Amino acid sequence: MNLENQIYVRKSCRDYLDGEIDIKIIHEFIANAKVLNENIDYYYEILTPDKLNIRTPWKSPYYLALFSEKRDNYLENIGFVFQQLCLFMQSIGIGSCWVGMASLKKRNPDFVIVISFGKSNNMTREISQFKRKKLSDISDTEDERLVPAQLAPSAINSQPWYYKHVGDGFDVYQAKQNFLKRQVLKKWNPIDVGISLAHMYVANPDSFEFFTKSGFEDIKGYTYTGSIKI
Incomplete structure (x- = not known):
């Protein structure tokens, strides 16, 4: 499928x-x-x-x-x-x-x-109708392989995911929101990151692998979620 x-x-x-x-x-x-x-x-x-x-x-x-x-x-x-x-x-x-x-x-x-x-008869749209961050805003290097993650839905369209290239995959992070947004999104944003990872899996079903590691880079404004190979 x-x-x-x-x-x-x-x-x-x-x-x-x-x-x-x-x-x-x-x-x-x-x-x-x-x-x-x-x-x-x-x-x-x-x-x-x-x-x-x-x-x-x-x-x-x-x-x-x-x-x-x-x-x-x-x-x-x-x-x-x-x-x-x-x-x-x-x-x-x-x-x-x-x-x-x-x-x-x-x-x-x-x-x-x-x-x-x-x-429903109202559940699709053209790709031009997606309102999403640029690839360069969700990763350290613009990478077309991340388009599936880019198009993932999120609470109030917060798009909290960030992908950092590491070897043959990515370290995956979640954005730290400001105080006001954090009150609303503290539970939903981790789910959102999981949704973006689902898109990466669906786009790479034969090679996708998720794991966590201790040796990751700390990035200001983000918390580490895990790492993937695709």
């Missing part, structure tokens, strides 16, 4: 149609999705809007509630795994959107974030 082309047309969907979805294919995809760390336990539930407190002006027929144990890179892992699902759903006519403005009515300490999804 080649999902790479979905990276260049996907947009966050907030306009849904009524209609049932074959949930079985979603379960099957998630069961086979690649993870960043196999030692992190995560799970999900498919919910209807009445099970959530939703603070957006729009709603969808389905919501995916995501849960995880709290270990190193658990937020990045959630973004990595479930952005693969978003690209897959896009490929079969199902729109999706990461929703930070939603919570469970029944509290669960493992809860991380929600993804809305449903059938």
Whole structure:
């Protein structure tokens, strides 16, 4: 299955149609999705809007509630795994959107974030319609191989990822936000970095490798997330 082309047309969907979805294919995809760390336990539930407190002006027929144990890179892992699902759903006519403005009515300490999804006729765009930082702003050297990461969605379009060339891959960093943005984005930006890593994996499925190391360069204004080979 080649999902790479979905990276260049996907947009966050907030306009849904009524209609049932074959949930079985979603379960099957998630069961086979690649993870960043196999030692992190995560799970999900498919919910209807009445099970959530939703603070957006729009709603969808389905919501995916995501849960995880709290270990190193658990937020990045959630973004990595479930952005693969978003690209897959896009490929079969199902729109999706990461929703930070939603919570469970029944509290669960493992809860991380929600993804809305449903059938839609308004979930693609031309690549010229993406509003993203320049490649030179997300890396130490402009590199076309990073276009998939460049096009990743993020909370309030903050685009917090930074890729530094190292050998045959990259060290990956997350931007430190100012005080005000940090109050909003402290939980979402690690997920965003995971989403960008998912795009790098989807574009390089046969060679992608994620790992962490102790010998990385400290970069002012950024924190180290991990390293990849592509």
